[in-house]
Amino acid sequence: MSDQQGQAATRTYPPDPELSKSANARPEMKEQGLEEFWDEQAKQRISWFEDYDTVLEWNQPYAKWFVGGTLNACYNCVDRHVENGKGDKVALHAVPDDGPDSPDAQDITFSDLQRRVVAFANGLRKLGVGKGVPVGIYMQMIPDAVVAMLACARLGAPHTVVFGGFSGKAVAERCNDLECTVLVTQDEALRGGKSFPQKVNADEGLDGGPTSVEKVVVFRRTGGDVPMGDRDVYADELMSDVSDDPSECPCEPMDAEDLLFLLYTSGSTGKPKGVVHTTGGYLTGVTTTHNLVFDVKEDSVYWCAADIGWITGHSYIVYGPLSNGVTSVLYEGVPGYPDKDVWWKIVEKYGVTILYTSPTAIRSHIKWGPEHAQKHDLSTIRILGSVGEPINPEVWEWYHEHIGGGKAPVMDTWWQTETGHILITPLPGITTLKPGSAQQPFPGLEFEVRDDEGNALGANEPGNLVLTRPWPGMMRGLYKDDQRYRETYWSKYSDAYFAGDGAKFDDDGDLQLMGRIDDVTNVSGHRISTFEVESALVEHEKVAEAAVAARRDPDTGQAIVAFVSLKGGNEGDDELKQVLREHVAKQIGKLARPAELIFASDLPKTRSGKIMRRLLKNIAEGEELGDTSTLVDPTVVEDMKKQVGAK
Numbered sequence: 001m002s003d004q005q006g007q008a009a010t011r012t013y014p015p016d017p018e019l020s021k022s023a024n025a026r027p028e029m030k031e032q033g034l035e036e037f038w039d040e041q042a043k044q045r046i047s048w049f050e051d052y053d054t055v056l057e058w059n060q061p062y063a064k065w066f067v068g069g070t071l072n073a074c075y076n077c078v079d080r081h082v083e084n085g086k087g088d089k090v091a092l093h094a095v096p097d098d099g100p101d102s103p104d105a106q107d108i109t110f111s112d113l114q115r116r117v118v119a120f121a122n123g124l125r126k127l128g129v130g131k132g133v134p135v136g137i138y139m140q141m142i143p144d145a146v147v148a149m150l151a152c153a154r155l156g157a158p159h160t161v162v163f164g165g166f167s168g169k170a171v172a173e174r175c176n177d178l179e180c181t182v183l184v185t186q187d188e189a190l191r192g193g194k195s196f197p198q199k200v201n202a203d204e205g206l207d208g209g210p211t212s213v214e215k216v217v218v219f220r221r222t223g224g225d226v227p228m229g230d231r232d233v234y235a236d237e238l239m240s241d242v243s244d245d246p247s248e249c250p251c252e253p254m255d256a257e258d259l260l261f262l263l264y265t266s267g268s269t270g271k272p273k274g275v276v277h278t279t280g281g282y283l284t285g286v287t288t289t290h291n292l293v294f295d296v297k298e299d300s301v302y303w304c305a306a307d308i309g310w311i312t313g314h315s316y317i318v319y320g321p322l323s324n325g326v327t328s329v330l331y332e333g334v335p336g337y338p339d340k341d342v343w344w345k346i347v348e349k350y351g352v353t354i355l356y357t358s359p360t361a362i363r364s365h366i367k368w369g370p371e372h373a374q375k376h377d378l379s380t381i382r383i384l385g386s387v388g389e390p391i392n393p394e395v396w397e398w399y400h401e402h403i404g405g406g407k408a409p410v411m412d413t414w415w416q417t418e419t420g421h422i423l424i425t426p427l428p429g430i431t432t433l434k435p436g437s438a439q440q441p442f443p444g445l446e447f448e449v450r451d452d453e454g455n456a457l458g459a460n461e462p463g464n465l466v467l468t469r470p471w472p473g474m475m476r477g478l479y480k481d482d483q484r485y486r487e488t489y490w491s492k493y494s495d496a497y498f499a500g501d502g503a504k505f506d507d508d509g510d511l512q513l514m515g516r517i518d519d520v521t522n523v524s525g526h527r528i529s530t531f532e533v534e535s536a537l538v539e540h541e542k543v544a545e546a547a548v549a550a551r552r553d554p555d556t557g558q559a560i561v562a563f564v565s566l567k568g569g570n571e572g573d574d575e576l577k578q579v580l581r582e583h584v585a586k587q588i589g590k591l592a593r594p595a596e597l598i599f600a601s602d603l604p605k606t607r608s609g610k611i612m613r614r615l616l617k618n619i620a621e622g623e624e625l626g627d628t629s630t631l632v633d634p635t636v637v638e639d640m641k642k643q644v645g646a647k
C-alpha cells in the first residue's frame with residue numbers, strides 16, 4: 001500500500017460558484033439511471049453511422065454496449081470535425097524534445113491530421129492492412145504515432161501500441177501474441193536530448209525468434225542511418241504514390257463491439273495480459289469523461305503529459321480529446337529538458353487551460369522548486385488533473401497552489417487499463433475537493449469496499465475496491481484468455497469487479513485509494529509486475545532464484561527491490577549488481593530496472609518451500625520483521641537486512 005494510508009486532508013475546497021454555473025457536468029447526472037445516463041451521452045457526443053437498438057446487454061462478466069450500432073473512431077476524432085467546419089482548428093500543438101521554441105514544432109490542424117491519416121491508411125492498405133488485420137505500433141510521442149493509431153482505426157484494423165521505452169523483446173512478444181503482420185515504428189526517438197534506437201530495438205526483438213511480423217514501417221524522426229532490410233519500408237516511401245483525399249479512403253463502418261485496440265498490461269502472475277477494448281462503448285466512455293471531468297470548451301487548450309504507450313495516452317491524448325474536437329498539446333520530451341521550466345514555457349506559449357499529469361511528474365517539479373513555474377504566466381490554467389497513483393495531500397496542495405494559482409481545481413482521477421476511462425473522480429463545479437482523495441464514482445457507477453469475505457465495509461474500514469455495475473469502456477475480456485479474465489477480476493466476489501486496489505470510505509462517503517493489494521508495483525505511475533522482473537532475473541545465467549518487492553519512494557511512489565540468490569552458492573558483488581539491473585532493463589525496459597538489488601544465500605522460505613513475500617516487503621521497507629519462526633533458515637533474512645541498511 002502507498003504512504004497515503006491514513007493520511008486525511010486537512011482542508012477542503014468548495015467549488016467556485018462561477019465554475020459551477022458554466023460547468024459541463026450537472027449535479028442531476030448523478031441521479032440518472034446507468035443506461036439512461038450513457039444513452040444520453042452516446043447520442044449527444046458520438047456520431048453513429050447506424051443507431052444502436054440496445055444500450056446495454058450485461059452477461060456478467062461480459063458487457064455489450066450500444067448493440068447494433070455502427071461507427072468509426074477515426075471518423076469521430078477527425079473527419080466529423082472537418083465536415084463541421086473546424087478543419088482549420090489546431091488539433092495538435094506538437095512540441096518536439098527540444099521544447100516549444102524549436103523550429104520543428106508543428107501546429108497540426110484537423111484538416112492536416114485528416115490528410116496525414118488518410119495517406120498513411122492508404123499506405124497501410126498496400127501492405128494488406130484492412131478491417132480486422134492487427135497492427136503493432138512501437139513509437140514515441142511524435143505526431144506520426146497518433147496518425148498511425150488513427151489510420152488503423154480508420155481501416156478497422158485493431159492496433160496494439162507497445163510503450164516506446166519497452167525492449168524489442170516486449171514488442172515481439174506482444175505482436176506475436178496478437179499475430180500482427182505489420183509493425184509501425186520510427187528510426188530513432190529523442191527523449192531529453194538523447195537518442196533511443198527504436199528501429200534497432202524492434203529488429204533485435206523480431207529477430208530473436210519466429211515472428212508473425214512480415215513488414216516493418218519506419219517513420220523518420222531523426223533521419224539517422226538505421227539498417228533497413230527486406231522486411232522494412234520507410235513510411236514516406238510507402239506513401240509516395242498514395243492519395244490523401246478522404247473520399248479515397250472512407251472510414252470503415254465498425255460494429256460497436258468490434259475490436260478497437262488491445263493494450264498489454266502487467267498482472268500479478270504470468271505474461272502480460274492483452275486487455276481488449278471495443279469501439280462504441282470505449283469511445284463513448286472516453287469522450288464523455290474527458291468532456292465532463294476536464295470541463296472542456298470550444299476554446300480549451302488541453303495537455304495530457306502522459307505517453308501514448310499507456311492507456312492514459314490512448315484515452316486522454318488520442319481518442320477522448322480528439323473526439324471532443326479539442327486543441328491539444330502533444331509533447332515529445334520529458335520534464336526538465338532542455339530546461340527545468342520547459343513545461344511552463346509550453347503552458348505559456350500555447351495558453352494551456354487544462355493540464356493532466358501524474359503525481360510523479362509533479363514531485364519532480366516540487367524538487368526543482370516553484371521558481372521555474374513562477375517565471376511564466378500560467379494564468380490560463382482552469383483545471384488540473386492527476387492520474388496513475390495516489391496523490392499525497394502535500395503534492396496536491398503544491399500543484400493547486402503553484403500551478404493552479406490557488407484557483408484551478410485538481411481532479412484526482414482513478415481508473416485502470418482495464419476500465420478504459422476515468423471511474424472515480426471529483427467533478428469540476430460540483431465536488432468539494434479533498435486533497436488526497438479521488439472521492440466519488442462517475443455518474444452511473446457504484447463502488448463498494450469489501451473485506452475478504454465479501455462484506456461491505458463502512459467508513460474508515462480499509463478493504464478491497466469493487467465495482468458493482470458495468471460501464472461502457474470496460475474491457476471486453478483478456479485476449480484469447482476467458483479463464484484468466486474470470487479468475488483475475490470476477491472470482492474473488494461472485495457479483496462484482498475486483499479492481500486489485502485497496503480503498504476506504506471516509507466519514508463523508510468519499511473514497512480514498514490506497515494502492516495495489518496484489519503483486520503489481522507502481523513505479524512513477526507505471527505498472528510493473530514483480531513476476532515479470534523475477535522472470536527477467538532468473539533468465540540470467542548466474543541467477544538461481546529471484547524475488548521482487550516494492551518499497552515506498554519519495555520520488556517515484558514505489559521503487560523495485562530485487563532479492564537474488566546465485567547459482568552454485570556464489571556470492572555477488574557490486575559489478576554483478578549492475579549487470580543484473582541492466583539485464584532487467586534490456587529484457588523489459590528501463591522503467592523496470594530495480595532501484596536496489598540484494599544478494600542472498602537463499603530466499604526466505606517456509607518449510608513448504610513458499611517464498612515469504614511479506615517478509616521481503618518488510619525488509620525492502622526497512623521495517624521490523626515480526627515472526628520469522630516458520631522460516632527454514634531465519635539467518636538468511638538477518639543477512640538481507642544488513643545489506644539494505646548498508647546501501
Ligand code: WT7
Nearest residue numbers: 387388389390412413414415416417513516527
Ligand atoms: C492502477 C492502474 C489509469 C491510467 C494510468 C494507470 C493506480 C491509477 C490512481 C489514482 C490512486 C491510482 C491503481 C490502479 N491508480 N490512478 N488517481 N489514485 N491510484 O493505469 O497502468 O492500468 O494502472 O494505477 O493502483 O489499479 P494502469
